[in-house]
Amino acid sequence: MDSKEIEIGRYWDKQQKEKVQKAGCRLRWWDSPHIIRHYNYRACGKYLDGWNAGPLQILNCIKNDACLQSAISIGCGTGTKEMMLIEQGIVKKFICYELSGQRIIEGKRIAAEKGISDAIEFHLGNFFSSDDNLAGKYDLIFWDNSIHHMLDTRSAVRRSKEILKDGGFFFCNDFVGANRFQWTELELAIINGIRLQLPEDIFQSGNKKLKRFVQRPDLDKMMQTDYSEAADSENIIPSVQDVFQDPLIRNIGGVIFHTCLNDILQNIPENSILLNHLLSLDAEAADHGFSQYAFVLAQKK
Numbered sequence: 001m002d003s004k005e006i007e008i009g010r011y012w013d014k015q016q017k018e019k020v021q022k023a024g025c026r027l028r029w030w031d032s033p034h035i036i037r038h039y040n041y042r043a044c045g046k047y048l049d050g051w052n053a054g055p056l057q058i059l060n061c062i063k064n065d066a067c068l069q070s071a072i073s074i075g076c077g078t079g080t081k082e083m084m085l086i087e088q089g090i091v092k093k094f095i096c097y098e099l100s101g102q103r104i105i106e107g108k109r110i111a112a113e114k115g116i117s118d119a120i121e122f123h124l125g126n127f128f129s130s131d132d133n134l135a136g137k138y139d140l141i142f143w144d145n146s147i148h149h150m151l152d153t154r155s156a157v158r159r160s161k162e163i164l165k166d167g168g169f170f171f172c173n174d175f176v177g178a179n180r181f182q183w184t185e186l187e188l189a190i191i192n193g194i195r196l197q198l199p200e201d202i203f204q205s206g207n208k209k210l211k212r213f214v215q216r217p218d219l220d221k222m223m224q225t226d227y228s229e230a231a232d233s234e235n236i237i238p239s240v241q242d243v244f245q246d247p248l249i250r251n252i253g254g255v256i257f258h259t260c261l262n263d264i265l266q267n268i269p270e271n272s273i274l275l276n277h278l279l280s281l282d283a284e285a286a287d288h289g290f291s292q293y294a295f296v297l298a299q300k301k
Contacts, residue, residue, distance in 0.1 A: 026265060029254075031265070035279065036050070036051060038283075040053045041054065042253060042295075043173075043250050044057050044058050044250075051081065052081060052084070056088070056090065059090070059297060060090065062297065068092065068139040068140045068169070070095070070138050070139050071085070071091040071138060071142055072094070072127070072137075073096045073141075073146075075098060075143075075149055076098050076107070076122075077098060077100075078107040078110060080107070081142075082096055083116060087116065091139075092119065094119065094142075095132055096120060096123065097125065097126070098122065101124055104122045107120075107122055128156075128159060133163065135162050136166070138163055138165065139168050139169065140168060143171065144173050145174050147172055147236055148230050148231075148232075148233040149228040149229065150231065150232060152232060153235045154232075154235060154239040156239075157239040157240055157243045157244075160243075164300040166301070167299060168299070169298070169300075170240070170299070172236070172240070173294075174236065174294065174296075175233055175292060175293055176234065176236045176292065176294045177254065177291075177293070178233070179233055179234050179235075180219060180223070190285060191214045191256070192214055194256060195212055202264050203267075204267065205263070205267075236296075237296070245298075245301050247297065252291060253283055253290075253291050253292070253293060254282065254291060254293040255290045255291070256278050256279070256285065257279060
């Protein structure tokens with residue numbers, strides 16, 4: 001790995017340790033089962049429980065429930081999402097690449113605990129410079145909240161197609177919003193207009209007062225913290241449209257459930273009138289072109 005990849009890996013080593021410490025906190029949208037049900041509905045039209053349930057239902061339908069023999073995941077984290085596909089019989093064997101050694105250690109532990117170590121193979125390093133980077137090798141390339149960490153998404157999408165077998169699937173469930181979270185003026189107007197109307201107690205976290213309004217993160221600080229974060233995210237959808245023929249693209253949303261509710265979600269009860277109203281506004285914003293997340297499924301033809 002080069003120096004930048006080592007730096008990124010160290011950042012995610014630290015994130016893995018902090019994730020264990022924060023277990024049980026409901027700070028982000030992915031900590032909310034109710035929002036995940038909404039996410040799945042936006043993907044497939046059904047309120048389903050569980051991460052990726054909606055996108056995977058579409059994949060299963062298109063591949064006629066056949067088991068995919070070989071799959072690759074780049075930026076797999078601990079590999080728990082990939083293990084879910086193995087356990088559901090969607091994929092027989094996963095090759096997984098990750099820059100964080102701590103996440104790989106945890107992933108191997110979980111796989112052994114589940115008894116599926118033979119079905120998932122972890123590699124520390126950059127897939128694109130590895131011996132596994134072979135044309136026409138895989139039935140599925142699985143990008144789950146990882147392609148937005150690619151520094152050149154067009155190159156990643158193009159190579160994704162090359163390494164797929166004919167008929168292979170490009171699966172992407174990811175952040176597709178503004179590069180490095182540099183929100184547009186219209187996004188900030190939507191986000192802060194809503195936050196302005198929320199009661200004061202929603203902005204309280206223990207003894208800490210949360211900021212009322214959202215701003216763009218400091219660009220220099222963000223790049224120093226994690227150089228890969230949303231580096232080229234806004235080019236994911238255009239790249240897929242250019243590289244693949246007739247991709248399925250579902251704009252999920254996220255301007256509200258991702259950015260507006262960041263940190264304050266802990267003070268908004270699950271399945272409450274307020275949360276449902278906010279999700280309805282988020283869906284309306286997404287339908288008008290303001291979407292930070294998308295599900296994309298394409299097939300190599």
